[in-house]
Amino acid sequence: MQNAEIKNLLLRFVQSQLCCSLKGMVIVMKMMYKSKTNNGKAISRRQALTGYTFMLPWIIGFFVFTAYPFIYTIYLSFFEVGKSILGYDLVFTGINNYVIAFLRNPEFVPNLISFFIMELTYAPTIVIISFILALLLNRPMKGRSLLRTLFFLPVIVMSGPVMSQIMDSGAASLEGLEDIFIFMMVWNYSPWLAEALYNLFLNFSMVLWFTGIPIILFINGLQKINVSIIEAATIDSATSWQILWKITIPILRPIFLLVTIFTVVQLSLFSINPVADMIQNAIIYTAGGLGLASAFAWIYSFGILLLIGIAFLLLKNPKDTPAKEQKRLERK
Amino acid sequence: MQNAEMEGTLLRLCKTNYIGSLKGMVNKMKQISEHTLNWIKKGHLTKIVIYVILILVSYQFIYPFMRMISLSLMSSRDIMDPSVTWIPRGASFSNLRVAILTLDLERTLIGSLWFSSVLAICQTVVSAMTGFAFARFEFPGKRFFFIMVLLSFIIPAPVVIIPRMMMFVNLQEAVGTQMIGTPIPQILMTLSGQGIYSAILILISYNFTRMIPRSLDEAAAIDGASPFQIFVHIILRLSISPILVIFLFSFVWNWNESFLTATFLRDNLPLMPGRLAAFDNLFASYGQTSGAAVSPEFRLNEAFRMSGTLIAIMPLLILYLFVQRQFIRGIENAGITGE
Numbered sequence: 001m002q003n004a005e006i007k008n009l010l011l012r013f014v015q016s017q018l019c020c021s022l023k024g025m026v027i028v029m030k031m032m033y034k035s036k037t038n039n040g041k042a043i044s045r046r047q048a049l050t051g052y053t054f055m056l057p058w059i060i061g062f063f064v065f066t067a068y069p070f071i072y073t074i075y076l077s078f079f080e081v082g083k084s085i086l087g088y089d090l091v092f093t094g095i096n097n098y099v100i101a102f103l104r105n106p107e108f109v110p111n112l113i114s115f116f117i118m119e120l121t122y123a124p125t126i127v128i129i130s131f132i133l134a135l136l137l138n139r140p141m142k143g144r145s146l147l148r149t150l151f152f153l154p155v156i157v158m159s160g161p162v163m164s165q166i167m168d169s170g171a172a173s174l175e176g177l178e179d180i181f182i183f184m185m186v187w188n189y190s191p192w193l194a195e196a197l198y199n200l201f202l203n204f205s206m207v208l209w210f211t212g213i214p215i216i217l218f219i220n221g222l223q224k225i226n227v228s229i230i231e232a233a234t235i236d237s238a239t240s241w242q243i244l245w246k247i248t249i250p251i252l253r254p255i256f257l258l259v260t261i262f263t264v265v266q267l268s269l270f271s272i273n274p275v276a277d278m279i280q281n282a283i284i285y286t287a288g289g290l291g292l293a294s295a296f297a298w299i300y301s302f303g304i305l306l307l308i309g310i311a312f313l314l315l316k317n318p319k320d321t322p323a324k325e326q327k328r329l330e331r332k
Numbered sequence: 333m334q335n336a337e338m339e340g341t342l343l344r345l346c347k348t349n350y351i352g353s354l355k356g357m358v359n360k361m362k363q364i365s366e367h368t369l370n371w372i373k374k375g376h377l378t379k380i381v382i383y384v385i386l387i388l389v390s391y392q393f394i395y396p397f398m399r400m401i402s403l404s405l406m407s408s409r410d411i412m413d414p415s416v417t418w419i420p421r422g423a424s425f426s427n428l429r430v431a432i433l434t435l436d437l438e439r440t441l442i443g444s445l446w447f448s449s450v451l452a453i454c455q456t457v458v459s460a461m462t463g464f465a466f467a468r469f470e471f472p473g474k475r476f477f478f479i480m481v482l483l484s485f486i487i488p489a490p491v492v493i494i495p496r497m498m499m500f501v502n503l504q505e506a507v508g509t510q511m512i513g514t515p516i517p518q519i520l521m522t523l524s525g526q527g528i529y530s531a532i533l534i535l536i537s538y539n540f541t542r543m544i545p546r547s548l549d550e551a552a553a554i555d556g557a558s559p560f561q562i563f564v565h566i567i568l569r570l571s572i573s574p575i576l577v578i579f580l581f582s583f584v585w586n587w588n589e590s591f592l593t594a595t596f597l598r599d600n601l602p603l604m605p606g607r608l609a610a611f612d613n614l615f616a617s618y619g620q621t622s623g624a625a626v627s628p629e630f631r632l633n634e635a636f637r638m639s640g641t642l643i644a645i646m647p648l649l650i651l652y653l654f655v656q657r658q659f660i661r662g663i664e665n666a667g668i669t670g671e
Contacts, residue, residue: 051469061524069495159588161609169634301491
């Protein structure tokens, strides 16, 4: 049978993957016993051993609970998983799960699309707003620490159920949103965009609640900017607007990347997104749906990783940026 | 010329009648404009604009909280009444009492406290150890593992949760003890450094440990201390405050976590987020058991829901009141922005 062949191929693939990671571990272990310098061979070996000992729980956990499941989910998504007394039975079904996910399941694709629209509208908004707030909070003024305390508060209380309760009760929405003229204009122009915007502003407070940690990260980054660069620019009669665009933002580029990744991850963690709910329901309530759930999870995670990849490409440091200049200055 | 004549008349007029008042006005105008110019130059205007923006934003920030408090004090009649927006007519705490009974506050609070503390302690220990290893020892593959720590942060939970669950189901059948439905799976995962947001906590610990001068370790090593003794007596002693920060973050994140808990623990232990998520059902069953469902006042509405939410976040709010400085410092000093 063709199916059997593909199954064998897949099995071999997974086995080779496992072998590779095992081989990698063996190589690492071997390297452990080889020190590069002849001097202090014993010391460095002992150092390495102690280091591994302290790392051991994490290393085990990483391979058992993260690396292996990550690969196994891909493998699982090609199977139908049945539960019997003896454990799980895997029946190879090819790309059937993906066909179900994309074509037959009526909920998955709309949920996925709405999730990504949410990510694409929320994440940039959160990053930009938190940057502006950090800029405003970074200057000396009265009540600054109070405001910082306030902006950080949601980080502590925010959880999926809390957010969904607040959103369901309409306690986070701005009133009279539909009546705003500009909004109606956008609606006539493109209902899709309007809907995305509408969702963004409907729960605007919730969007703001995600800015807690990004604000702190931005303020921290702003305070690390070398003053002499800005002084030099001021002497060359740069306006503060120019300084913002030519110096501050390029220097903070890595932090923009960090904050974007953090925000994307955070948005995907909360159960305000319907896809995570679907996956969870598939795990808990359907005995045989684990294969399908894996397909769901894999598509969903692939999308998130893609988003992070895009953020990385957009925000990674080009050559010769002011950030490097700053590092050069710090080294001197 | 006629013009000159007219000018002359005008001038005379001004001189006689209006000169005084005109001069005064001009002077005043000059004064005012100078004053405003100075005022703008001093940066007062930008300051006011900034304050206005910040106040508007913070209003939007606390809007849900204010709404929550206001709604939770309202009676059913106030909710239906469109003329009541913020201040309830007959404010009472009866909603809160119902919410406390529905959430089964005492048991839930103890459950949540116990569960989050255990996980937080495990996570703190592992993060401190891993951070120590990264900060102090050179070993092959260190860079690789460091990148893996960072990567493990971006791997979404749903993609690893299915094999994890299968693993524990297989394990519980092999060992013969119940595992799904107990805290064991999550404790095991946390103990091996795969708890929620572990990467951030490891980074915090790594950066704090790097700040402790190496000469202390060396001195202790010369005096014959083993690495474990160095870790316990020097590193841990000197990093009480970062350890506290890690513990607090871990505690709060584990408290608020609902995805893993719903999969592994299910509803065998009453926890705050889980109870809140099931509030609607619990409310109905509470109404039936207490006999309150008969009265027309007793219908699930925003007032009850918001009371439940308020009660659920109250312990965290109280915690934040005392240790907010630690939280902000923790993120500031995490050194995530450093490299």
